[in-house]
Amino acid sequence: MSIYSSLPAPKYSDPEIMYAFYQRLFPFRTLFQWLNHSPTPSNDFGHREFAFTLQNDAYLRYQAFPTADLLRKEVLRLNPSRFEIGPVYTTNPRERKTLRKASAFRPLAKELVFDIDLTDYDEIRTCCDKANICHKCWSFVTMAIKVVDAALKDDFGFKHIMWVYSGRRGAHAWVCDRRAREMDDQKRKAIAGYLELIRGGAQTSKKVNIRRPLHPHIARSLDILKAHFQTDILTDQDPWQSDERFATLLKLLPDKSLNESLRKKWESSPNRPSTSKWADIDSLAKTGASRSLDRKALLEAKQDIVLEYTYPRLDVEVSKKLIHLLKSPFVVHPGTGRVCVPIDTRRLEEFDPLGVPTVTQLLDEIDEWDRREGAVGGGNGSQGNGSQGNGNDDPANSQERRLQDYEKTSLKPYVDYFRAFVASLLKDEKVLKRERNEGGADAMEF
Amino acid sequence: MIRQDFARIDPKRRATFDHKRKQFATASYKPQEYPHRLNFYEIPPTAEITLEEFEQWAIDRLRILAELEACSFRNKTPAETAAHITPLLQKYLPLSSNTSSSSELANERKKDHYSHFILRLAFSATDDLRRRFARVETALFKLRFQNDDARERQAFVETLNFDWEVVGDDEKRELGAELLQSTPGVRRLEDENWFKLDWERVPELVEGRRVLLKRGKAYVPMREQMSMVVSEFTARLERSLELTSRALPRLDEDDRLSPILSHLSKNFTAPDSTYSDSNAHIPGAPINAGSIDTLSQSFPLCMRNLHMTLRKNAHLKHFGRLQYTLFLKGIGLSLEDCLLFWRQSFRNITDDTFNKEYRYNIRHSYGDVGGDANRRGRGYSPYSCQKILTEHPPGPGEAHGCPYRHFSTDNLTALLQATGVSDRDVLRGVREDVEKKRFHMACNRVFEYAHKGEIKKVKDDGTWGAAELDTIVHPNTYFKRSYMLKHLGAVKQEEAES
């Protein structure tokens, strides 16, 4: 029996469990390379702000570390329940108070980030609310990722975009291209505005107001979303099934006489499914339910409805500010115990938030493996081994192919994905650095 | 807003832009020529001017900038702003075109050039002043750009050397439909030409989805040139202001200019700070956690909506809490009472949750915790209408913002009726105001209706003058005026205004 599974009903944020997670599984080395953009420690990592939430809920901001190993040591010492990543500053964030002028301490760079949270969908999702999610409503996140990812790549030309499960009911995006990292707030706000479509508070009845013809970004999004609308919205969410709810739909349709016919039809067949109601709109329109029907207005209203029910609802405030912090990938969500793993967008539809490993499950998997392969004698589990500073995630360093702990668990595919992502980022950084240095040599002459 | 009580300082001495001042040091001493009416203000002035000119020119320009800021503050449309500013410009800061063959051409341009640089010195000291200066200078530049003679304007633009690449015929045909879809108002490819450049150069157009984007390049129609030139103007100005601010300490040594400069910048006070503690409180008014329900009868619609939503849901989202907390602070609710008020209002959560998730932010708003600057400033100022109208529009499930701006007409009408405004003429007036985007007017209209008896009384007996009844542009002014009108006699006007 593992010492972890023998504990009575483990709380996910138990300090011991978190400690074991950081000590044996958290991919510090890859995280370092990701933020440092090169294998040699630089200011990209050293001046980067980390913020820790401790077990007693104290919040420590402006932490910074010269190397992956020092970050790891401090994480093991403080054993935070989670931590966040902020921007790279002009100087070491720890020294901000010693500067003579406050303005000398300012944020320089950070990945462009996005936050999708299912609570922002509460007024249109019928299956769950608040912190709860199921496979049905996860498709809202899938749709959002598809639309935002396509725009960031095709329109803005970004290449290095990592999507990360937030551990409970949403996803974060980290856009890591240098061009994205160096954007000021105005440019971040521009991208947020470009992507934002659903506007207006609880009191705004029509939340989509867009120009015709549709901007190519909206047209492309609509293409992506149409298929989802049929299955994920009409069938799975069935948003207008009940009599109280179909009024919401009618409010969004433009033709009064057509609406009257629809209302009669729907009142006479209670609880008619949304799929049929949606089809009724066109079939009644065709039979001439309204003499003055403006077909173009109807089509546009229907497009608007599809968008209102499928288009990403981003928490744009998070994206607009360089200075904003965001939870680090691979930390553990304290409420669910699930690890905030990256989402492989090539297999986006296969991603199952409810199948993401929890921290206790992972520790059990290590024990299970060690027991099975008993000859290795406890593997990497000892305290001494952990302090080598290899950051838990460097298979090349493990001599005689002694496996790293993460390789014994279902965390492996996620760490491997992260490593590949970072390797590709570093490759492009190298080219950029060379170009910049060459450019720099010229600039020196002036 | 910018006040205009410009007192004179030592008019008898002469000022020179001399070589000691580094930010002017790179220029040569030959007299400058002004081939174009428009100016990006990249070359600092070098010739001598008198101290009178120094001050008078700065004051004249400041007058214009103050009016421009007031226009934006009162939510005037570009056309209304132009109508308001043009005669003032003619009077204080005229700029004639080359074709006008005005004899004053050179002097006008010199005054424009010098006054810009003087105010740059005066307003580069703090982030806030720099930001506002850049904003109003940009507005001024834009206004002049629009009014410039088309040919002269094009000649000016060519001097800017932007690296934009004209989209060739082949690419234009290839992208055809997409170019048209992303360029509002253009029906046929033949009617427009496009150039392409890094999207970062045109963030405003990107934000409004008014350009086509392909792999990081923005395809900008020629007629959007103005937006580009204007954003380049802002970018360069912001950079120079930053540089000027670093050079400022050296300027402090010049004891003739610094009093003038500091006086100028003091007259450029921030709109948000016009609602200071000194005029916020109403002596003797019972303002505590238990009286908010009653007092909310005197709140403007934005705050009443927050209050009603809070009572209905026993919760408000982040920006709602922030907007409402600062307002409550502004009416004189103490921090202790404010904490108590929120604690009682969030009746569905535990003390523990409240203490963990909400308490800190409320204390932060009062400047009770947070960085030195926050404590010193006693937290943020209560939001002005301007701020509420322009920042953080409410998203799904959020109740902050301005109902006149952020509600649909039906919901706005329903909310007004729920707060006792059912007069059909008033509701129609509100609808018209809102259609014209005069949100202040709508709010003031409702105020006047809700207090028509009292207003008539104070006007008739002459106790309140025009100044006390000017347009309300701050929610806390709304409350204070409403409260005082409803308690005439109970609160003495003089005390309250002190």
Ligand SMILES: [Zn+2]
């Ligand atoms: Zn669900």
